Amino acid sequence: MSEYPVSYVAVDVVAFSIADGDLAVLLVERGVEPWRGSLALPGGFLRPEEDLLAAARRELWEETGVDEPVLEQLRSYGAPDRDPRARTVSVAHLAVLPEPVAPLAGTDAAGAAWHPVGGVRRDALAFDHGAVLDDAVERLASKLEYTALGTAFLPEEFTLAELRAVYETVWDRPLDPGNFQRKVRGAADWVVPTGEQRAATRGRPAALFRARKTGTEPLDAPLVRGTV
Amino acid sequence: MSEYPVSYVAVDVVAFSIADGDLAVLLVERGVEPWRGSLALPGGFLRPEEDLLAAARRELWEETGVDEPVLEQLRSYGAPDRDPRARTVSVAHLAVLPEPVAPLAGTDAAGAAWHPVGGVRRDALAFDHGAVLDDAVERLASKLEYTALGTAFLPEEFTLAELRAVYETVWDRPLDPGNFQRKVRGAADWVVPTGEQRAATRGRPAALFRARKTGTEPLDAPLVRGTV
DNA sequence: TTGTTTCGTGTCAAGTCCACAATTAATGTG
DNA sequence: CACATTAATTGTGGACTTGACACGAAACAA
Numbered sequence: 148m149s150e151y152p153v154s155y156v157a158v159d160v161v162a163f164s165i166a167d168g169d170l171a172v173l174l175v176e177r178g179v180e181p182w183r184g185s186l187a188l189p190g191g192f193l194r195p196e197e198d199l200l201a202a203a204r205r206e207l208w209e210e211t212g213v214d215e216p217v218l219e220q221l222r223s224y225g226a227p228d229r230d231p232r233a234r235t236v237s238v239a240h241l242a243v244l245p246e247p248v249a250p251l252a253g254t255d256a257a258g259a260a261w262h263p264v265g266g267v268r269r270d271a272l273a274f275d276h277g278a279v280l281d282d283a284v285e286r287l288a289s290k291l292e293y294t295a296l297g298t299a300f301l302p303e304e305f306t307l308a309e310l311r312a313v314y315e316t317v318w319d320r321p322l323d324p325g326n327f328q329r330k331v332r333g334a335a336d337w338v339v340p341t342g343e344q345r346a347a348t349r350g351r352p353a354a355l356f357r358a359r360k361t362g363t364e365p366l367d368a369p370l371v372r373g374t375v
Numbered sequence: 376m377s378e379y380p381v382s383y384v385a386v387d388v389v390a391f392s393i394a395d396g397d398l399a400v401l402l403v404e405r406g407v408e409p410w411r412g413s414l415a416l417p418g419g420f421l422r423p424e425e426d427l428l429a430a431a432r433r434e435l436w437e438e439t440g441v442d443e444p445v446l447e448q449l450r451s452y453g454a455p456d457r458d459p460r461a462r463t464v465s466v467a468h469l470a471v472l473p474e475p476v477a478p479l480a481g482t483d484a485a486g487a488a489w490h491p492v493g494g495v496r497r498d499a500l501a502f503d504h505g506a507v508l509d510d511a512v513e514r515l516a517s518k519l520e521y522t523a524l525g526t527a528f529l530p531e532e533f534t535l536a537e538l539r540a541v542y543e544t545v546w547d548r549p550l551d552p553g554n555f556q557r558k559v560r561g562a563a564d565w566v567v568p569t570g571e572q573r574a575a576t577r578g579r580p581a582a583l584f585r586a587r588k589t590g591t592e593p594l595d596a597p598l599v600r601g602t603v
Numbered sequence: 604t605t606g607t608t609t610c611g612t613g614t615c616a617a618g619t620c621c622a623c624a625a626t627t628a629a630t631g632t633g
Numbered sequence: 634c635a636c637a638t639t640a641a642t643t644g645t646g647g648a649c650t651t652g653a654c655a656c657g658a659a660a661c662a663a
Binding site for chain 3: 534535536552553556557575576577578579580581582
Binding site: 554575576577578580 | 661
């Protein structure tokens, strides 16, 4: 075995949430070289006895304290020169956190913070994290079409208008409230009404729902981007 | 850097083709321990100056001589005990080869051969390759829905009946010839008629087509499994 | 010529999509 | 307290899509 080349394997996490109506991504400021001072995705090296997903969960936990995140593998990046220190392959992961956002910062490194995705300068991110972020945004948008991932942005109980706002934010396009409602309620076993209503701010109060399918479970009736 | 744990990074290839009307996967017989004598996916260790995709292309080339395959990353596998020799993370790839299948064997190891996917005993494959194969089949079936990947199974010129046979094989379900034809021709810029016809074997000769979109380019009008 | 086979087009009922109108249920304002 | 305003739902109808199946077209074989 020892005649084969070894590598470092890192695990990075692209964690999304919605902050102030914008899609936001969790970034840390690097405290060590290389790229000291630059923004980067939270991540670190795979430990000897750790599964890939477990490593991603640990990294996310270190920055946010979140225990059971919606988390799945995105893809791996292995350009030979992506880390100037040594040959490093990174396995990127995609996470979605509910809006009452994670404790903003500070257990580690130089602190984590949420950044609106539209305002992040891709070429200012460390390593190839700009490309990773683009891939993650694209994947997120398409996962919303055919999985129940959208509800992962919301607290346990939510209104359909809040869910619609998630879609409008990620897809960056307005959706018809009536048609959206029909589509969502038509997807078998996705959301169930609690019977309660949200205290009205303005207008007719909305019914509260709870998700029965979560994370990346597939929907039987996809919400197609460009229609809905 | 040296205080961090190192790993071996392997690249595996799940190469599909169609042989005798069955979906087939390329497997090698392992010539060394562990799993000596078992069937396994073609693969090997990432070399120091090699990109992940380049490594997968090299592994596939070593077994088949194919130069410019349709090839993309599938996902990575990193369970701590997946390789008894050492901590190894494998980046699996998905390839599709045209039917006039690759030179069957023998440059390396104990020779490669095509196996009908339905007949492969998953638990007899080396490492976690049974799970990798299942993931690849699932991914392949869904890629056929919304990308132009289907034509990668066929030679440069093909009939729509041949393309339909690809779909029927991968999805394991009969499709309506008329509706299939309309769907495919309706997808913008996917296939263009050459004007030629295939010499008839039986029945009316079929028109020949050439693919304008190939590989994993998305289709504007997806062929939804369960409909078409 | 007639039958057989497969390719390709036509047809139509049923269903879905989607823009927009109507209804419902709350709040805020004179 | 009417009544405008806001927002959540529900209704509607025309356009489009889907899918089962019929039909016409173009070859070969007997």
